[in-house]
Amino acid sequence: MDGRGRRPRGHWWLPLAVLILIGAFVLGASIGPAGRITGANWHLIWTVRMPRVVLAALVGAMLSVAGASYQGAFGNPLADPYLLGVAAGSGLGATIVFVVGRASTSGWLIDPLPLASFVGGLVAVFITYLIGSAFGPTRSSLTLVLAGVAITSLASAIQTFVLYRNSEVIREVYSWILGRLSTASWRDVRLVTPYIVASCIVLLLHRRHLDILRVGDEEAASLGMRVGRVRLIVVVAATLGTAAAVSVSGLIGFVGIVVPHAVRMMAGASYRRLLPLTILFGAAFLILTDIPGRVLTHGSETPIGVVTAFFGAPFFIVVLMRRRLGNEASQ
């Protein structure tokens, strides 16, 4: 029989995802306090609304694909930039840059903000992973997530302490923590695009490896894969992109859980399809979830992190319940 005829069903998911993303772009560009696009407000739309839509797309794509990649690299369906402590670590790194003085670094060739959050995020994810695998089997979802919670708390505590000692930057940092897509500019887009594009390319190149990792470290190794090296590359790439995203958008939770799991439910669990689809759907998801924040409350905006948590937390609970039911069914 011809094996080629067996290519998994669902080739139409990719074009569908592209269409949804285009739709989200159009919707995102045409809704906002300044009203529909007209010749008169074009300049406003271009300098205020468009960078915000593009940045939301970049950040949404990055957080989603990072979530899917962490889930694959750690063999843990609950892994997410937020839960692993990456976001909090990146936040701490960024806070330190704010405290040291954002103004004094403006002349630098490379903006230290993404780099500082990268270092913070990387340190956090490695500590989480070390604790998670030291106190239980690596594949235990619970240990890893609990370690992530602990690291998140620790990073937040240090951040609070630092802010307490430097109260003049509190307002700046908090508006940043809650997601500041609202003040997005083309400068932010230029700042993060190289990191996010590089990260996405590296992750996409490893989607076959993530499929192999689904059978566990030992069997992956017996199939000729250098497990430690692949995991390191994937985690570093995902963390680099996440840190860059977090450094301009603040901490936006649950995107890395909601989007990959929704795509899994629709299009299957193979990472070959999952990674490209999470990039597209993640971009569309964040553009769309950013819209209510712009129009719901007049005058002051609802931070996007609040909107994603509002949708994401219930979804996370659904994932947990499905997993428990699934485990019971398989025993």
Place this chain on the structure above:
Amino acid sequence: MSSLTMSGVSVSYGRREVVHDFTCTVGPGEWVCLIGPNGAGKSSILRAIAGLAKHTGEIGVEGSPLRLRTSRRQAQLIAYVRQSPTLPSDMSAFDYVLLGRNPYVSYFGAETANDRDLVGRVLERLDMATFADRLLGTLSGGEQQRLVIARALAQEAPILLLDEPTSALDIGHQQQALELVDSLRREHGLTVVSAMHDLTLAGLYADRLALLHEGHLVVAGTAAQVLRAETLAEFYGVSVTVHNQDDGTVVVVPRRTASS
């Protein structure tokens, strides 16, 4: 067909050495079965051959040491079936068997049409062509076991390592799985090393048995040589009756020891 040689192989986990100075040669196309009580070191030897356990001593295929080869090349030579393989419930049977082609795919490459055709043929050989699109979670234990063997077969390695391949199966499926391995071994000239608990089945299918006790090789030879009541009593601490049947089959039957 490839021979497998182990000379002076010792395996340690941390400071504890679990296999001491194991030496054994498995001829091309031969089936050697490791037996012994729990903790005797059977799995550790298989894991060492598969390159998964740190060891000293030399393991060689066709006389050339394995450790000099890349991990991909090792996987082209040795297929390893773990005691309780991980079967992602939402992975399709076809994709699962396709994983066996990894040693032939370059780092950034993808499986070719040839790889997919080969997987199709392997599934067909194991009468599982209709299962290709099924998800692993929907398959029975026996079907899953056949798929695991299919994945190892897709690896096209001349040496097949089986760690307790039948422990989770009922007696019918045990026989089916072992018959399958045996016929594949004859078709493809596979060299097989397995670890098994069921002594009668081990003696029935393997050419030679190697009895291990606390990491030491105690005795190796044919079923009739190894499966002797006094030997088993000494190393398993059990009381058994051994029946040597006319066709050469050795049947090991436990005896009740509790006083009635």
